[in-house]
Amino acid sequence: xxxxxxxxxxxxxxxxxxxxxxxxxCKRVKSFLRENGIEYDFFDVDxxxxxxxxxxxxxxxxxxxxxSYPTIIIDGEMLITGFKEDKLREVLEI
Amino acid sequence: MTTLEEVRQRVESDAKSNGYYLNPDPEVLRHLLEGxxxxxxxxxxxxxxxxxxxxxxxxxxxIICPCDYxxxxxxxxxxxxxxxxxxxxVFEGKIPLKPIPERRPNEKQIGPHIKSAKAxxxxxxxxxTASIRKSSERGMKLFYCRxxxxxxxxxxxxxxxxxxxxxxxxxxxxxxx
Numbered sequence: 001x002x003x004x005x006x007x008x009x010x011x012x013x014x015x016x017x018x019x020x021x022x023x024x025x026c027k028r029v030k031s032f033l034r035e036n037g038i039e040y041d042f043f044d045v046d047x048x049x050x051x052x053x054x055x056x057x058x059x060x061x062x063x064x065x066x067x068s069y070p071t072i073i074i075d076g077e078m079l080i081t082g083f084k085e086d087k088l089r090e091v092l093e094i
Numbered sequence: 095m096t097t098l099e100e101v102r103q104r105v106e107s108d109a110k111s112n113g114y115y116l117n118p119d120p121e122v123l124r125h126l127l128e129g130x131x132x133x134x135x136x137x138x139x140x141x142x143x144x145x146x147x148x149x150x151x152x153x154x155x156x157i158i159c160p161c162d163y164x165x166x167x168x169x170x171x172x173x174x175x176x177x178x179x180x181x182x183x184v185f186e187g188k189i190p191l192k193p194i195p196e197r198r199p200n201e202k203q204i205g206p207h208i209k210s211a212k213a214x215x216x217x218x219x220x221x222x223t224a225s226i227r228k229s230s231e232r233g234m235k236l237f238y239c240r241x242x243x244x245x246x247x248x249x250x251x252x253x254x255x256x257x258x259x260x261x262x263x264x265x266x267x268x269x270x271x
Contacts, residue, residue, distance in 0.1 A: 022129030022143035024122055024176060025193050045146055053146070057204065067203035068196040069146065082193045 001043060001055050006030070008039035013092055015040035018056050018071040021047050025083045026070040032085060036094050045069065098124075101131045101140065105178065108160055114168060115185035117177050126178045130159055144176035145198070155248070156202065163197040165254040236268035 003016065015033065019026035021044040033040045045056050060071055065079045072080045074091050088094075105127070109116050117123045129143025141147040142157045156162040164174040171194040172184040183189040237251040238244065242258035251265035 020144065020146060022132055023145075024125050024129070025144060027125065066196060066200055067146070068198075069144065082195070084193070 001048075001052050003041040003043045005041050006034060006039065008034070009037040010092075010094070011039040013038075014075050015092070016073040016076075017042040018060065018069055018073075019044050020069045023069055028083045029070045029072065029088075032083070032088065036092070038092060038094070096131055096134050098127055098131050101127045101134070105130070105159070109179055112160075112165075114179040115182060117173075117180055117191075118185050118187070122177065126176055129176075130178075142176050146203070153202075156198065161198075162252055165259070167194060167197055236270075237265045238268050240264045240266055 015038060017026070017029060017033070017040055019030070019042050026044075030040075030042065043052075043056065045053055057067060059073075060067055060079070063073065063079045065071055066081050068081055070081075070083060072088070074080070078091055080087055080091070105116060108114075117126060126143055130140040133143060133147065134140040137147055137149050137154070139151060139154065140159045141154045142159055142161050145157045145161075147154045147157065159176075160179065161174065164179055167174045168179055168181050171192075172181040172189045173179065173191055173194060175194060175196060175198075177191060177193075180191065181189070184191050234247055234249050236245060236247050238246075239255040239258065239260050241260040241264050242255060244255050244257040245268065246252065251262050253262050254260070255264070
């Protein structure tokens with residue numbers, strides 16, 4: 001799975017975002033991360049085929065998440081479903 | 095090809111006739127309408143811009159805008175899942191617009207082709223496969239609204255009657271003997 005890296009000054013945490021290209025909440029997460037200078041990787045699931053979709057689905061379910069987007073995985077441990085600004089601030093220490 | 099203006103007119107008219115408002119932020123609204131237009135272009139139907147479509151009308155039917163979950167979501171949270179439709183209070187800024195939890199059952203989000211998903215959610219995946227198999231065998235049922243007589247043919251009754259807004263409990267299965 002080829003994710004796209006958005007560089008940022010703050011790379012303290014490893015942030016992976018599963019998103020949809022048309023989703024407004026996913027767009028908000030991207031803007032939020034960018035505005036706060038957080039480096040992150042993202043993957044627009046709707047722009048990819050079955051193989052990649054299956055990988056994302058398996059990854060989210062394995063981590064006990066819901067199959068909804070945006071799904072943010074921080075440091076490969078913490079999974080956050082949806083744009084929860086307060087939670088993101090807390091986990092990313094911003 | 096459907097234009098952005100056509101999508102806008104369609105949702106505006108739907109909002110008006112159902113007593114809803116559209117997202118008050120013009121930039122967010124434009125993005126949502128563009129998402130619907132894009133989905134209509136790539137899938138042939140305007141599925142929710144904030145949900146992953148399976149590109150199968152049968153599997154995506156409940157997330158075609160306005161989705162099956164809009165009415166109970168606006169009712170409970172003041173906005174639908176993607177925030178296209180909002181209540182009067184949200185529109186007027188009396189209630190803040192926030193992301194809301196997904197009401198669509200998780201098993202509906204697992205595609206029939208996602209094999210590995212079954213290993214992780216054995217029960218739900220089995221349930222989802224069973225329901226998909228059922229529908230493919232035309233095992234869907236007829237339901238009617240006991241309040242207004244609206245009839246639909248699907249796996250389960252809608253949350254709210256699209257005609258008279260009666261709740262799901264008022265739906266009964268039509269049995270033909």
